[in-house]
Amino acid sequence: MSDRRKPFPFDDFEPKWQAVWEENSTFRTPNPGDADFDGTKPKFYVLDMFPYPSGNGLHVGHPEGYTATDIIGRAKRRQGHNVLHPMGWDSFGLPAEQYAIKTGQHPAITTAANIATFKRQLKSLGFAYDWSREIATTDPGYVRWTQWIFLQLYSSYFDEETQKARPVAELEAKGWTREQIDEVRLAFVHEAPVNWSPDLGTVLANEEVEEWKSKGHIVERRPLRQWMLRITKYAQRLIDELEPLDWPEGIKLLQKNWIGRSEGAEVEFTVAAVSNRQAKVTVFTTRPDTLFGATYMVLAPEHELVSEITTAEQKAAVEAYISACATKSDMERGDLNKDKSGVFTGAFATNPVNGEQIPVWIADYVMMGYGTGAIMAVPAHDERDFEFAKKFDLPILQVVQPTNDSNWQGYTDPGIAVNSGFLDGLPTLEAKAKMIDWLESNGKGKRRIQYKLRDWLFSRQRYWGEPFPLTWKDGYHYAVPDAELPLLAPPLDDYKPSGSPEPLLSKAREWVELPDGSIRETNTMPQWAGSCWYYLRYCDPSNSNRFISKEAESYWSGSSVKVSSVQCSVEEDSKTENLKLNTENSPTGMVDLYVGGTEHAVLHLLYARFWHKVLHDLGHVTTKEPFQKLVNQGLILGEDGQKMSKSRGNVVNPDVVVKEFGADALRLYEMFMGPLEQVKPWQMKGVEGVSRFLARVWRIAFEQDEAGEWKSTGKVQDVPCTDKELLRVVHETIKKVTEDIAKLSFNTAISQMMVCTNAFTQAEVVPLKEFTLLLDVLNPFAPHLSEEIHARLGGSGLLSEKPWPNYDEAALILDEIEVVVQVNGKLRDKIRVANGAAQADVEALALASTKVQEHTDGKTVRKVIYVPGKLVSIVAN
RNA sequence: GCCGGAGUGGCGAAAUUGGUAGACGCGCCUGACUUAGGAUCAGGAGCCGCAAGGUGUGCAGGUUCGAGUCCUGUCUCCGGCACCA
Numbered sequence: 001m002s003d004r005r006k007p008f009p010f011d012d013f014e015p016k017w018q019a020v021w022e023e024n025s026t027f028r029t030p031n032p033g034d035a036d037f038d039g040t041k042p043k044f045y046v047l048d049m050f051p052y053p054s055g056n057g058l059h060v061g062h063p064e065g066y067t068a069t070d071i072i073g074r075a076k077r078r079q080g081h082n083v084l085h086p087m088g089w090d091s092f093g094l095p096a097e098q099y100a101i102k103t104g105q106h107p108a109i110t111t112a113a114n115i116a117t118f119k120r121q122l123k124s125l126g127f128a129y130d131w132s133r134e135i136a137t138t139d140p141g142y143v144r145w146t147q148w149i150f151l152q153l154y155s156s157y158f159d160e161e162t163q164k165a166r167p168v169a170e171l172e173a174k175g176w177t178r179e180q181i182d183e184v185r186l187a188f189v190h191e192a193p194v195n196w197s198p199d200l201g202t203v204l205a206n207e208e209v210e211e212w213k214s215k216g217h218i219v220e221r222r223p224l225r226q227w228m229l230r231i232t233k234y235a236q237r238l239i240d241e242l243e244p245l246d247w248p249e250g251i252k253l254l255q256k257n258w259i260g261r262s263e264g265a266e267v268e269f270t271v272a273a274v275s276n277r278q279a280k281v282t283v284f285t286t287r288p289d290t291l292f293g294a295t296y297m298v299l300a301p302e303h304e305l306v307s308e309i310t311t312a313e314q315k316a317a318v319e320a321y322i323s324a325c326a327t328k329s330d331m332e333r334g335d336l337n338k339d340k341s342g343v344f345t346g347a348f349a350t351n352p353v354n355g356e357q358i359p360v361w362i363a364d365y366v367m368m369g370y371g372t373g374a375i376m377a378v379p380a381h382d383e384r385d386f387e388f389a390k391k392f393d394l395p396i397l398q399v400v401q402p403t404n405d406s407n408w409q410g411y412t413d414p415g416i417a418v419n420s421g422f423l424d425g426l427p428t429l430e431a432k433a434k435m436i437d438w439l440e441s442n443g444k445g446k447r448r449i450q451y452k453l454r455d456w457l458f459s460r461q462r463y464w465g466e467p468f469p470l471t472w473k474d475g476y477h478y479a480v481p482d483a484e485l486p487l488l489a490p491p492l493d494d495y496k497p498s499g500s501p502e503p504l505l506s507k508a509r510e511w512v513e514l515p516d517g518s519i520r521e522t523n524t525m526p527q528w529a530g531s532c533w534y535y536l537r538y539c540d541p542s543n544s545n546r547f548i549s550k551e552a553e554s555y556w557s558g559s560s561v562k563v564s565s566v567q568c569s570v571e572e573d574s575k576t577e578n579l580k581l582n583t584e585n586s587p588t589g590m591v592d593l594y595v596g597g598t599e600h601a602v603l604h605l606l607y608a609r610f611w612h613k614v615l616h617d618l619g620h621v622t623t624k625e626p627f628q629k630l631v632n633q634g635l636i637l638g639e640d641g642q643k644m645s646k647s648r649g650n651v652v653n654p655d656v657v658v659k660e661f662g663a664d665a666l667r668l669y670e671m672f673m674g675p676l677e678q679v680k681p682w683q684m685k686g687v688e689g690v691s692r693f694l695a696r697v698w699r700i701a702f703e704q705d706e707a708g709e710w711k712s713t714g715k716v717q718d719v720p721c722t723d724k725e726l727l728r729v730v731h732e733t734i735k736k737v738t739e740d741i742a743k744l745s746f747n748t749a750i751s752q753m754m755v756c757t758n759a760f761t762q763a764e765v766v767p768l769k770e771f772t773l774l775l776d777v778l779n780p781f782a783p784h785l786s787e788e789i790h791a792r793l794g795g796s797g798l799l800s801e802k803p804w805p806n807y808d809e810a811a812l813i814l815d816e817i818e819v820v821v822q823v824n825g826k827l828r829d830k831i832r833v834a835n836g837a838a839q840a841d842v843e844a845l846a847l848a849s850t851k852v853q854e855h856t857d858g859k860t861v862r863k864v865i866y867v868p869g870k871l872v873s874i875v876a877n
Numbered sequence: 878g879c880c881g882g883a884g885u886g887g888c889g890a891a892a893u894u895g896g897u898a899g900a901c902g903c904g905c906c907u908g909a910c911u912u913a914g915g916a917u918c919a920g921g922a923g924c925c926g927c928a929a930g931g932u933g934u935g936c937a938g939g940u941u942c943g944a945g946u947c948c949u950g951u952c953u954c955c956g957g958c959a960c961c962a
Contacts, residue, residue, distance in 0.1 A: 005916080007916080249881085250880095250881050250882065250956090250957090251881095253880070253881065253957095254880090254881080254957065254958085257879095257880070257881095257957085257958065258958085260961065262961075262962085264962085283962080284961095284962070285962060286961095286962065287962080298962090340960085363960095364960090365960045365962090366960085366962075367960080367961075367962095369961085370961045370962075371961075371962065374962095375962050376962085377962085378962090382962070383878090383960085384960050384962075385962080387960095450961080450962090451961095452961050598956080598957085601957080602957090635956095672889090672890095672901085672902070673889065673890090674889060674890060675890090677882095678883090678890095679883095679955075679956085680889070680890090681888095681889075683888080683889065683903070685888095685889095685902095685903050685904070686888095686889065686902070686903060688903080689889095689901095689902050689903055690902075692902090693901095693902080695917095699917085747889090747890075747891085747901085747902095748890095748891070748892095748900090748901080750901080750902090751890090751891075751900065751901035751902075752900095752901080753901095754901055754902075755900080755901070758901095761918090762919095818897085820896075820897045822896085822897090822942075822943070823942095824942070824943090825941090825942060825943045826943090827897060830897075862942085863942065864942090865896090865942060865943085867896055870896055870897085871896055871897075871943090873896080873942050873943060874942080875942045875943095
């Protein structure tokens, strides 16, 4: 392939146009306050999930989403929008640090080199990013504000009444003590069993454990003091405020399930403790209606009351069981799904509703992290309790009558209460309500909503992350003053983890120990911190006074536009009220379109929403949600239909594709493969196909002479288009491409441009005006090629800056149309009629068709259905 | 197990409110130009059949003049969650 002739000289003009765009700052987006800012234009904020700049460089999955957003951004810009389409780097992260451990080289050096590679590769694809807004989460100017936002969380609490974050200063003013305030901060210290990885030298969030385990790292449970973020306070809002967002329903559901809301009740049981005291054990249940059927109780092995209630006879067995569980991770506990294990504590609890004495067991199928870490077991109507009861021969008592003929044993669906005293005869839903009322009025329990979502474990013991801007003195923590931010980590001689949970930064004694005797917090933030708010920083990337200016925030949120549109439409007072309410509750995502992979469906997208809501509550941002519309691009598989991976050897390097076929061909192929959201395999032959298409467009205008120079074909001429059919195809193409871009249906837009190109190829003469219209709509897809042809044909200015064309409605109308004729539902003939022909004429023509008559012969025509311009359906028998 | 998504040619895929199934591209076949063709251009093709014709959107039913599209049941594949009480 060394000297293979290029089908068109992309290797020559692609770098050329990239340089032209860069020199002219073609894609620079002015901000409010800039001299060239035009506030009358609507804003459009289109965002890519920024990459982690790994040492491997770009893979073909990256340009899939990036090309999609680039096409939309380029089209929107030409349609008169101020388009914000930025790019940056999620540049903290473990690989750079792992490399530092091996080589002793500071991670910043590796990171900078990787960013340079990514940037070169992205630029080679001609993306219309505003590179003046480039950010990296590792930049000191960025870290500063990540730390500032953390301090906002640290100095806030969640006000239950308004369901909003408020500054803790308000509590101080009310006379709260330091200890009380530390209990409610959104960022707080907590000692809890965490996922500790000795070989990574850090703890991990629950959500991250799987990922690192699959990479062969060890993760174990151990109790440690850690910084947590109180995301659970936002559980309900994170569910409710998801509703109006324009996200795929599947992703919304994934988040809802992750948050995992359940309605139920807590019920208090009394347990006789060894010391003859009465211990209270609270359980959470979603089925308070089955309380009469609770035949035993189970505590999590880690439950605080276990040692207190265990009898002397059972002590040894209980302790053995607990220590066996401690060595098991959550995962292993889950793996043993089917095989239940547990030990009797020797204690008995009193069922509050009927005074029955029920045995108290401990078992690892009850987890400490959810609900109260204790359950009432109703084996008749819960699968897990049922299995456990069978295994340990515990009583199974029916309290729900199935509504169908299923066996009541293990029946978990709603039914009718039986053997349940005052609940007897009530359907499950009503029985639940009645039982909760009874519990509340008797002081034995209360209504409760429980979420699966846990608070976010926010500290890491790594080096390559944002240090917490906090100091400690006399057992209290203090915020580092804003003026001292960013607080950067000092370089270390040695980045190796110690194997103990002591953070790496504690090695830097001089940095840790402050003159006044206080010491620095040595934990660092997880990689998520930087990606939680980067979309805000793009709006005002170099502001050194605020994380985002009020003006930039307001403009890029679309707030200014919304206010004026409301004012225009207000007429009556009552309406004003409604409109205000609607504005308050209206979809309020800041980013108009966010494109990225599904792997971030819960983590990044949940964390970013949480931070955004805190910033919103504190008055720093006007929108409630960060991302209005979300689209997940589908994974690109290798040519073998398998996930791309080095070990399989099926990875496609975009650099190779660009070298051989050009950036436009790569862009076009990625969009032509199929729907954006779909998982689809790579086919190099397909790249060749779209490359051929681009070459056909090129060859309409140019051909190669003997010397290999590209010369005009003379086919494109500045003459009026006399071919009505050709004109129709061109305008159809403008219409379809415009609509398809808006629908993100890029593959069909491309196929229409292929149809149009084929029509031009077959034409004797190609009118310049119409050919330029094709280039116009091809431009966002293949910006280099379209720009080059446009320039060579004498077009003025940059095509990338030209207003988007409109199609001519009149050109779409056909003189004659084809109408399909069906007899008894089967296609029998096609007839050509004048466009707009009267129904009676078309029907008569259809009935007169010989092919139709062959099938109606000897039958009576019962009915004739006419779909204007489409078909005639004849019913005959 | 639970929750999502998807099943259409040899392959990637198209198909307004139900209205010509397979657009567009890959691969394949034929022809033209050519020393050559892995370039380009013109044409062909779902499947069965020489043809007329029949048949066809995972499978089985249903509604309808008409179903890839709507309804009922069922199978398979992919993704996520997974003892959440």
